[in-house]
Amino acid sequence: MTNDAHARPVGDEGEELLYDPDVPTPTHAERARTLVTSIGTGTLCTIAKEPKGFPYGSFVTLALDDGNAVLLISELAEHTKNLRADARGSLLVAEGGKEDPLANGRVTLLGNCKNIAEGEENERARRSYLGSHPNAAYYVDYKDFSFWKLQVESVRYIGGYGRMSWVSRDDWFAAEPDPIAPHARSIMDHMNNDHAPRMVDYCKAFTKARDTTAASMTAVDRYGFEMSALTSKGPRPIRLTFSQLIATPEDARREMAALAKQARGLLAKS
Amino acid sequence: MTNDAHARPVGDEGEELLYDPDVPTPTHAERARTLVTSIGTGTLCTIAKEPKGFPYGSFVTLALDDGNAVLLISELAEHTKNLRADARGSLLVAEGGKEDPLANGRVTLLGNCKNIAEGEENERARRSYLGSHPNAAYYVDYKDFSFWKLQVESVRYIGGYGRMSWVSRDDWFAAEPDPIAPHARSIMDHMNNDHAPRMVDYCKAFTKARDTTAASMTAVDRYGFEMSALTSKGPRPIRLTFSQLIATPEDARREMAALAKQARGLLAKS
Secondary structure: OOEOOOOOOOOOOOOOOOOOOOOOOOEHHHHHHHHHHHOOEEEEEEEOOOOOOOEEEEEEEEEEEOOEEEEEEEOOOHHHHHHHHOOEEEEEEEOOOOOOHHHOOEEEEEEEEEEOOOHHHHHHHHHHHHHHOHHHHHOOOOOOEEEEEEEEEEEEEEOOOOOEEEEOHHHHHHOOOOOOHHHHHHHHHHHHHHOHHHHHHHHHHHOOOOOOOEEEEEEEOOOEEEEEEEEOOEEEEEEEEOOOOOOOHHHHHHHHHHHHHHHHHHHHHO | OOEOOOOOOOOOOOOOOOOOOOOOOOEHHHHHHHHHHHOOEEEEEEEOOOOOOOEEEEEEEEEEEOOEEEEEEEOOOHHHHHHHHOOEEEEEEEOOOOOOHHHOOEEEEEEEEEEOOOHHHHHHHHHHHHHHOHHHHHOOOOOOEEEEEEEEEEEEEEOOOOOEEEEOHHHHHHOOOOOOHHHHHHHHHHHHHHOHHHHHHHHHHHOOOOOOOEEEEEEEOOOEEEEEEEEOOEEEEEEEEOOOOOOOHHHHHHHHHHHHHHHHHHHHHO
């Protein structure tokens, strides 16, 4: 599995790493599955009928069904006409949010697309798609709309600068989206607003950033969390692990509290 | 030129139009040029080397240079390797913002891509690109990065539901981006926050929505502006024109004030 324990947070090039380099981190396959699961829109790339042979990009809404992408598209749309003539396609799904657009994560899924108009597979696609896009209920039964599935053969993951790889098909299908992802923003806000001193303790007690004067949380996932620690040498990235895999915001709260207690104990002794 | 005076704002299907159907509106070419000009990111679609022949979507930053798209990309990136083998490409540029993602506008530019590593064309590309992406200055001279141009041959415009067309190459290159677009959000906020009663006057005086009780501005461009008027039959779309093409927020202010005076005069007589 491709792991980016060594594709460290930006900012520490050529600098000593202040935390354990072997701290568990999500694999690229997990990061990619999480990203696509959390974002319901993307660019569908098809081979155009007109102008013939050109790669054609169009905006679509999508959902994942066990790792394959489900689309609900109209026979009237260019991309559907293109897929009827050539099944090859890809989907680019990109995060937004960061000020530098190239620092955002993105995933390209490549594979053949097939129409799934009937049967059990159609029922599954419908459930997956409407689960992500409930507002589509009003046109899901329009005659010109039907479900298509992009059957994933290749996965390209780019997590920002210097964090990229081809994810193997097996890793993609085995990976589970991070259960913490939907809650990450609120966990980070809570920690940054209400527990800033606690994070300074984490940095002082568990890392080499012993002169940390302020810290803010920049990421959290099932394995652990990342902070930007303000040290005498400027802001430095830190990653710490939880004592076990977590799955809920309550798990995160419990782990953060246990770490705080442990940190206070260590700091009292030093 | 494709004009969508008749692709009316959503909400009036089967209902009487309450405003002049011949009110000037931006053409699809103008809407497309404006959209791509205001958004500096998109999906580049290329023909993949691996898996061979598949359409490959990747995230890029871009700028327009006289209607052609300029990219600054690395030889290390998949899309650049793809373009070295097959020059055919497209760029999907999509708006965000609306709650229903399919209601947002998007544009696909199709054409051949060429590397412009040297000469006057390179200087122009550099100026256009760095004008839109000043932060790229720190890697623009990295050895593996160079400028590429997608020479636009075909343009597909989708402005949301029921507003779409192929824009002719001539119309695309002749169209100018709307000078009001960068100011539209602040003009609308100002009108909605500070001049709501004035907009009710516009609706009562200039349209068939004589029973309007509230109105909010939903769009503004060089030709005119759009409102959602709350009538006894619910919210209805309205479009009004300015007395002349406008180019600045100050022009908009003057036109809005003149229309308000004119509306009060008409309403006083009725």
